[in-house]
Amino acid sequence: MPVRDGLFVDVDPPLLVTGRCRSCGHLHFPHRRTCPYCSSERVDESRVPGRGRLWAHTAVTAAPPGYTGDVPYGFGVVELDEGLRVIGRLTEAEPSLLRRGQPMTLVVVPLHTDDDGRTVVTYAFAPSSAEPHGLDGRRPPTGAAT
Amino acid sequence: MAGVGMHPFGRHGELSTTEMGVTAVRAALTEAGVGRGGFQAAFCATAYGGVASGHKVLGALGMTGMPIVDVEAGCASGGAALMLAAGAIAAAQYDTVLVFGVEKMPKGIIRSSFFEPWQEEAGLAATPAYFALRAQRLMESSGVTKDHLAAVVVKNRRHGVHNDDAMFRSEVVAGDVLASRVVCEPLRLWMLCTPNEGAAAVVLRANGTGSSGAVRLAAAVLRSHVPGAVLSESTPLSGLVDDDVIPPTALAAQDAYEQAGVGPGDLDVVECQDTDAARELLSYEELALCAPGSSAELLESGATQLGGRLPVNPSGGLLSKGEPLGASALGQVVELVRQLRGQCGARQVPGARTALSHTVGRGANAGVVILTR
């Protein structure tokens, strides 16, 4: 069960539900009826694959208010190929294992089990496993966040 | 600025928000020589105080009847209250206005009704994580390192030693700051300010009625964010691929410099929002105290420590005082009024004549106040 309807589509691979404004052309997330950039109501829902590059990252080490899932967990910003920076959880909770600019992919991850025994899920970003680490195959230097 | 008063920031057990407010308000009114009926309006800044916080304080003092308006603008609540009071006086609506801030914060990460329940459930209401991402971007876009972050803490805690109204009054060394628990990489526990309790008050009186040489309010500005920056204090879930969106602090600072007819080069002392150590360095840039990308050099130069060219947070900052949201901006203003009067003892900035206070936080709200003597 999604933590909220209308954030993502839980298919394989999952899609992120963004809004695209027909007036100013900007994308936003989560999808809203009114464009946050120009107040236009000419906004279309736009489902995007959620592939992009890591723009900033950290890890949350203590449960924030209202959160009952596991800690630590990764937290960061991914710049999507469509031209949108999105805040979300990261599947990697050790910041030193991630580096700015590395390819990331949208995934759906479990948060906790609700009172009716259903698994509540949300969107997150995971390092893209299929992508090579640079043209020559070498692992690029880490340490941007250390 | 006819009078100022404080209730120390800290943890005060059973002491109520109202009792702290009474202490600060009574002190400010006494200093201003203003009694019951001596002010025509009151603005009370608070974020967690609940319904009619201002009425409770003035009711306890037996001083009601005038309009009393509670103001909430996050970390900048006090700046917002001051802006409204100054505007009303400038419009000749009132002659004398009381402005105060009160707060009693819960411990730990601040729970905020700002986030929707699903964001809390998904772990996205992690306030320090947003600070950490901002810190990381600052480190990547400039020469700021973790050692600089620790140096901000060392500086402000050293300043706080001399402040009776601060919560933490002991010096720390950089090694211990860096060795404190990682809250959200790169931020360590000691690099984050502590939400706490306290109150601050000022009495504002129309121009020309104060004594010569009195401290004057030259600008009080509040701005909100323009959308686009993913790490804005407005805490959106997405943003544009654009690194040049003007942050609310810069908007407020530009307006305030213009209103006051001064520039950053005219400032003698600054109190700025050091919610975390990186936030102070970001403020150097956004307030135009240094060129973009050179906050680390300004810090390294020693200019922003007591004895330097432009001391920042001589009170010890929020890192020493703690942050009672509604009271924190006015706490800065009280400090700066005392600095301009030359009443700050061991933490006095000699001969200070022009001062700037800065707060920024959720909303987004950014407040900039400029005082002159």
Ligand SMILES: [Zn+2]
């Ligand atoms: Zn638009």
